[in-house]
Amino acid sequence: MRRITTLLTLMLMVAMVFNIGCKKKEEGEEKGGEVTITGSTTILPIMQRIAEVYMEKHPEYEISVSGGGSGVGITALLDGTADIAMASRTMKDKEWATAKEKQLDIKEVEIARDGIAVVLHPTNPVSGLTLEQLKDIYIGKTKNWKEVGGPDLDIVVVSRDSASGTFEVFNKKVLKDEKLRVDALMQASNAAVRSSVEGSEGAIGYIGLGYITGDVKPIKIDGVEPTEKLILSGEYPIARSLYLYLKSDAIKAANDVVDFVLSNEGQKIVREVGYIPLK
Structure with a gap:
């Protein structure tokens, strides 16, 4: 009987540790995350600086930014290899069509003028x-x-x-x-x-x-x-206008970064880098 009680106690302790670990993981995912941004080399300096400032404020985030061109960024977004696409043009009809074929709802966010x-x-x-x-x-x-x-x-x-x-x-x-x-x-x-x-x-x-x-x-x-x-x-x-594109169901971390770009501090960075802010 004592052995059964001890076994039950051990099982209960393991379950509690597992639940605590899962809860911490969920909290970690909610608090931070990894964001991949790629595309326009025009917008690249803006988003590189945005990433630096944002990660200083929120070290739980990991943001990677790379160029390649607007078309490269949009393709990566549609293929699922990027969370945010940088584009110095609007998406083309054929790119919207690809998004529709893949049943992706894409958001277009204007961030600056150029x-x-x-x-x-x-x-x-x-x-x-x-x-x-x-x-x-x-x-x-x-x-x-x-x-x-x-x-x-x-x-x-x-x-x-x-x-x-x-x-x-x-x-x-x-x-x-x-x-x-x-x-x-x-x-x-x-x-x-x-x-x-x-x-x-x-x-x-x-x-x-x-x-x-x-x-x-x-x-x-x-x-x-x-x-x-x-x-x-x-x-x-x-x-022209400069844009970020992301999925409507994008991870919270991606939405947080876009919100920061549109904030007063983010728009100040747009100006500091040499572009024209929206406000």
């Missing part, structure tokens, strides 16, 4: 182009800077690759879906575009506002500078 700045090498005297001149350069109709009032110097066209949301917006607003010149240097990130332009006197490229440095020269388009005021007023012609 202008796509056209940049030249600092030594290039050209200070502005019309949209038509810019288009002619990128489709190969104009090949020398002297054709647009600049020096007798071949134009080196630098562009983002097709996985980029920045390319999608530039293609729509500038190229009007005409074919990009075949000898354009295709780059995988804003930083790579900037590096190519600063390394070649005849180069022209386009980057998000947050990537402008003294190593490149932003120019006017149709007589308008890419400033916050002129972007918000709609006068600057190559402007």
Whole structure:
């Protein structure tokens, strides 16, 4: 009888330990979690800083952020390999269709405004182009800077690759879906575009506002500078919104991060990084 009582006591103790462990695990999952964010290199600096600040405040969270382009991020979200996709364009119809086929309810969250700045090498005297001149350069109709009032110097066209949301917006607003010149240097990130332009006197490229440095020269388009005021007023012609995408049933940790981006502190980070906050 004593052996049975002892056995029952041991079983009860094991059950209590198991329940306590499960409860602690559930509490841990509720308090924190791992969040994977990938996509647009335009938004990358924003979310890298967001992750740093948020993890300092909430060490129970583990947030990983990587680039690759808007298309890469959205694909990862739809495939289930990312919790949040960064996109410098809206989702395409075929991406929404894929989400529907997979029975995924996707949320679109605007987090900032941006202008796509056209940049030249600092030594290039050209200070502005019309949209038509810019288009002619990128489709190969104009090949020398002297054709647009600049020096007798071949134009080196630098562009983002097709996985980029920045390319999608530039293609729509500038190229009007005409074919990009075949000898354009295709780059995988804003930083790579900037590096190519600063390394070649005849180069022209386009980057998000947050990537402008003294190593490149932003120019006017149709007589308008890419400033916050002129972007918000709609006068600057190559402007866009920046987005995060996540599933409507995303883990709590992912929703917490998005909420932080939209908070006053998060929007302050948007401005500090070089973009235009929503508020």
